[in-house]
Amino acid sequence: MTPLVLPADDDAQDWVATRTTDGLAAARTLVDRLREAPPDTTLELVRQWDEISRRLGDVAAVSSLWANVHPDEAVRTSCEQAEVEVDRLVTELRQDRALYDIVAAADATGLDPTAARLLDKTLDDFRRAGVDLDDKSRRRLSEINERLTEVGQEFGRTIRDDVRTVRVPAERLAGIPQDWLDAHPADADGLVTVTSDYPDSLPARMFVHDADVRRQVTVAFLQRGWPVNEPLLDELFALRQELATLVGYADWASYDADVKMIKRGSAIPEFIDRIAEAADAPMRRDLELLLERYRRDVPGATAIDTADSLYYEELVRQERHDVDSQRVRTYFDFPKVQQGLLDVTARLFGVTYEPVTDASVWHDEVTAYDVLRDGARIGRIYLDLHPREGKYKHAAQFTLADGLAGRQLAEGVLVCNFSRGLMEHDHVVTLFHEFGHLLHHVLAGAGEWTRFAGVATEWDFVEAPSQMLEEWAWDADVLRTFATSASGEPIPADLVARMRAADDFGKGYQARTQMFYAAMSYWFHTDRPRDLTAAMRELQARYSPFAYIDDTHMFASFGHLSGYSSAYYTYMWSLVIAKDLFSAFDPDDLFAPEVAGRYRDRVLAPGGSRDAADLVADFLGRPYTFDAYAAWLAR
Structure with missing residues (x-):
């Protein structure tokens, strides 16, 4: 299998247009063939439907990536339009009653469990798209889905460009x-x-x-994104609510949760409050220490906000734990960190990385590597790790191509915005986290089905493997392999121990801050408040330890309101599982091949072919629990 050949800069816009036209045409041809001459066997039916998904996914993947990272605004705009066209066709197909009747009539007898799972998921997609509704309702759903794509693009574009x-x-x-x-x-x-x-x-x-x-x-x-994004969010929430009720759900959160581990929308605020309660005592303990230090400079202060919290956290860590972040960052020079990350993950997961010096890339700072296992190429990754104008502002893994055994090589892209020089250790942790998504995508790229390739698990499990990989960025022995000063001295082990102790400071109020974000994500969708700033202030007062700053509108640049919608709780849900997953590793031997290989093969490699809870139980030998997270939070 050969990697995708990307075009030279001058040809990028024409290439996108041709790829979009050809990909959509190929998908339509396959659909027509399926409709006119349904296969004789259910297995062949499922395979044909999966091939349609692959063709659409190939167009959508490149379009989504380049809409967020390509230096040429015209290319970004073309890619955004391609995303709209793909979403339009996907909605059209999922609302096609004739296609649904063909799939619904299929007999699952004799299918292996994964193929049967794909058939079930496909039928569920039809139902959630409103295939059984009247023509008027289906047309309205099509309009909603197209507009949702456009609004999400505009929302993200505003954040990116502001x-x-x-x-x-x-x-x-x-x-x-x-x-x-x-x-x-x-x-x-x-x-x-x-x-x-x-x-x-x-x-x-x-x-x-x-x-x-x-x-x-x-x-x-x-203030980023405001005021432009507020009416866009109002429209986004209204459209999602209308979509959900049209297909039979009480609200968007219920619709969205139905295909996640949590299952019920009403379980989201229950989970938020459970975490908030567990974090309450640690929050109060650490917040009092923070305020105590703040009052030395601001006598009589009873509250602190985020304009000062990061600065005073640093002072507390320096004074209580002898951790100076400016000294720490001298050990984390970006090129060495990047190579260290590759070395660590290669050893942990049994892969190697080969630089691809002749790969076509969209910017001269992008690097490419082939990922090999046992000498055979299993994927290609691209690293786009520094900020530039017009580029996505956060950190994320983007799919370039889904990996399918014998059909297509797994290709993914890591998009971040790190310094080109010295890095804060928090950013090192973020790099490990995001690279975890990239590896998950590649390692889960040897299955049979597009639907289950790569990071295709339930959305509230997606973060768990990456959150667990962060642990390797906190281990002294691991860090000393690449974290060295300008003179080549490895970072002292006792400094790493103090860094970890210092990092524990504030985790209670950080958990509460995350629950503020999660509550905003949920209640904005279910209550749909008329004044988003006022609603945000109320939720901030309920969950966050930090006071609101006048004339700020954080929600306007909270990009997860588009991607994660009502489900930002998933970060903490995943962290609960991540802590339990990590409990299976020996902290004195993080590279033990038996447990690392078992984790790779039982949790990462299956992709979405099984329920996440089953993958975790297969690895741990038991269902996951809240215990490891609760113990970590309380210590």
């Missing part, structure tokens, strides 16, 4: 790392520009001594 700036004299940035200052020279007016992009805003909020500068940067960060 880069706020703060300009201040260099002396007001005292405390920020020198390498950051070196990379940000003053302009002709003697001012240094700090943008709202993560490589700028995070160091400014963590290290700058000037409280007013920290506040300006924080406010700029929290």
Whole structure:
């Protein structure tokens, strides 16, 4: 199997247009053949339907990636339109009663469990698309789905393109790392520009001594996307509610939860409150320490907000745990971290990475690697890890091609926005996390069915494998293999121990902050408040330890409201499982081949071919529990 050959820059727009036209035409031809001459066997029927899915997925994958990362705005726009066209056809097919009747009449007798699972999932897709509704309702659902795609694109585009700036004299940035200052020279007016992009805003909020500068940067960060995105979100929530009720659900959260591990929309606030209660005591303990340090500079303060919290967290960690993040970051030079990540994951999962120096890429900072196992290529990965204008602003894994045994090579892309020089350790952890998604995609790329290829598990399990991989970014022996100072000295083990202890500080209120986000995600969809800022403030007061900052509208740049919709709870749901998964590893031997291989083969490689709960139970030898997470949170 050969990798996808991407075009040269000058040909990219024509290539996208041709690929979209040809891919959609091929899918329609297969549909016509299926409709006119249904196969004699159910297995062949399922295979033909899966091939239609593959053709559509191939178009959608490239379009989704390049809509978010391609340097040429015209290419990004073409890709957004291609996404709309794919979604339109997918909706059309899932609402086609004649196709449904063919699939519904199929006899599952004799199918293996995975093929039978695919047949069941396909029938469920038809039902959730409203195939049994009247013509008028189906037309309305088609309109809703198309508009949902457009609104989601506009919402994300606004976040991506809305880069706020703060300009201040260099002396007001005292405390920020020198390498950051070196990379940000003053302009002709003697001012240094700090943008709202993560490589700028995070160091400014963590290290700058000037409280007013920290506040300006924080406010700029929290104002991104507003006011443009508020009416888009109102429309998004209304459309989702209408879709859900048309196909028989009480609300969008119920519709969305029905295909997740949690199953019930009403179980989401129950889970949120369970985590909030478990985190309450640790939150209060750590928040009091934070406030105690804050009051030394702001006597009489009774609350702290996010314009100051990161800075004072750093001070608490320095003073209580002797952890200076500026010293820590000197051990994490980006090129060494990237190579260390490849070395660690190669050893853990039994793969090797070969640089592909002649691969066509969309930007000169993108690198490509072939992934090999036992000498055979099993996938190709692309790393697009630094910020630039017009690029997706967060961190995510994008599919380029689904891996299918004997049919198609697994290809994926890691898209991040890290510094090109020294990294905060939090960003190292994020890199490990996101790379976990990329590996999951590749390692689950040897199955038979498109529907179950790659990261195709229930959405509230998707984060668990990546959250577990973060543990390797906290282990002293692992870090010492690549985290070295400019003189080549490995990071001291006792410093890593203090870093871990310092990281434990604040996990209670961080969990509560996550529940604030999860509650916003859920209640915005179920209550659909008229004033999103007021509703956000109410939920922040209920769940978050940090006070609201006037004239900020964080929800407008909370991209997960588009992708995760009402289900942001899934990050914490996954973390509960991740802690239990990690309990199977020996902390003194994180590379033990038996357990690592069993985890790779039983949890990652199956993709979505089985329920996530069954994959976890197969690996652990028992159902997952809340116990490991509760113990970690309480310590």
